[in-house]
Amino acid sequence: MKRPSTREVAENPDVAPGGAAGLPLLRTPLRSVRVPGYEMDAPGLLPMHANTNLLGQNPAVAREARVTARLESNQYPTENSESLCAALAKHHGLPRSWFIAGNGCDEILDIVAKTFLDPGDAMAYPVPAFVMYRFYASVNLGRPVEIPLQDDGKRWQLDVEGLLGTRAKVIVVASPNNPTGNAFPAEELRELARRAPGIVAVDEAYADFCGQDLVPETRRAPNLVVLRTFSKAYGLAGLRVGYAVGQPAVIDAMRRAKPPFNVSSFSERVASRALVERAFWRKSVSVLPRERAKAMAAVAKLGCHVWESDANFFLMKPPRPVAAGLKARGILVRDVSGHHPSLQGCVRVTTGDARTNARFLRELRKSL
Numbered sequence: 001m002k003r004p005s006t007r008e009v010a011e012n013p014d015v016a017p018g019g020a021a022g023l024p025l026l027r028t029p030l031r032s033v034r035v036p037g038y039e040m041d042a043p044g045l046l047p048m049h050a051n052t053n054l055l056g057q058n059p060a061v062a063r064e065a066r067v068t069a070r071l072e073s074n075q076y077p078t079e080n081s082e083s084l085c086a087a088l089a090k091h092h093g094l095p096r097s098w099f100i101a102g103n104g105c106d107e108i109l110d111i112v113a114k115t116f117l118d119p120g121d122a123m124a125y126p127v128p129a130f131v132m133y134r135f136y137a138s139v140n141l142g143r144p145v146e147i148p149l150q151d152d153g154k155r156w157q158l159d160v161e162g163l164l165g166t167r168a169k170v171i172v173v174a175s176p177n178n179p180t181g182n183a184f185p186a187e188e189l190r191e192l193a194r195r196a197p198g199i200v201a202v203d204e205a206y207a208d209f210c211g212q213d214l215v216p217e218t219r220r221a222p223n224l225v226v227l228r229t230f231s232k233a234y235g236l237a238g239l240r241v242g243y244a245v246g247q248p249a250v251i252d253a254m255r256r257a258k259p260p261f262n263v264s265s266f267s268e269r270v271a272s273r274a275l276v277e278r279a280f281w282r283k284s285v286s287v288l289p290r291e292r293a294k295a296m297a298a299v300a301k302l303g304c305h306v307w308e309s310d311a312n313f314f315l316m317k318p319p320r321p322v323a324a325g326l327k328a329r330g331i332l333v334r335d336v337s338g339h340h341p342s343l344q345g346c347v348r349v350t351t352g353d354a355r356t357n358a359r360f361l362r363e364l365r366k367s368l
């Protein structure tokens with residue numbers, strides 16, 4: 001008898017491993033959880049769907065590979081990524097005890113939920129949002145509470161009072177927000193941290209592209225956790241390195257929920273090098289926002305509605321569906337229609353350099 005896949009089990013809780021139907025293996029709360037699906041890159045297709053850095057590989061990877069040829073890969077990495085946390089402390093001008101590293105920002109989000117949510121506790125976040133917020137709240141037995149963003153046609157506005165009114169144990173806000181693209185005013189995020197009764201986690205995965213930085217605010221807000229990643233501006237998505245910044249009491253609590261050795265030795269060393277060798281980062285935060293703005297203006301002239309963006313991607317609503325047509329022409333974009341009712345007919349596009357964006361615009365014209 002064919003054994004069901006992990007995804008089949010997750011999507012159909014009545015199918016148990018081994019083929020026995022109805023065996024009560026899944027925890028009850030997981031029976032309603034849906035694992036978000038990701039369309040992977042395909043050979044020959046331009047990946048403008050995943051919000052990765054389209055300028056190519058960070059040279060820090062190759063440089064570190066040359067000097068780590070004698071890396072003792074038969075040994076575990078340091079338990080808490082001590083060298084990376086030391087490098088982050090120097091970079092941000094805070095003590096090392098204020099940092100925790102993870103296997104991408106995804107793991108950091110999971111750790112936040114594991115650390116602070118008791119069963120049934122509310123985790124509130126604005127929507128549309130990164131689909132993994134609901135996932136991590138649910139699998140950690142929390143209660144997802146979604147507060148709609150207000151769309152004024154140009155930007156999506158944060159409902160601060162709505163979030164505070166949930167009295168949630170954890171509030172998560174991405175700034176810039178995925179998939180809408182816009183950052184929220186820093187003062188609104190500070191107000192959330194000042195008035196919220198629980199933890200406020202600000203996901204700054206894309207903040208490098210707009211210069212927003214709430215890390216210094218952690219000195220004044222003991223309940224604030226700021227999440228950062230090396231996947232975007234640093235171009236290290238494949239190495240899976242993220243981190244959180246917060247006061248030691250919060251970070252110490254999060255370490256209780258973190259598995260040991262969760263960042264590989266090589267990933268830790270490359271990320272540490274990337275913090276120092278910043279030419280690629282500087283190019284990314286200069287070129288990508290500039291070329292994004294040009295691409296957005298061109299897309300608007302083609303009759304698409306485009307929202308303002310502060311990230312390395314933008315959200316648009318074309319007059320007719322284009323994702324399938326673009327894929328047939330060799331370009332992957334993210335159709336986000338199914339993410340939230342307010343996104344019906346919308347597409348999220350990761351931007352690259354002028355040449356990459358010119359190809360996208362050329363094929364978009366043919367698809368419209």
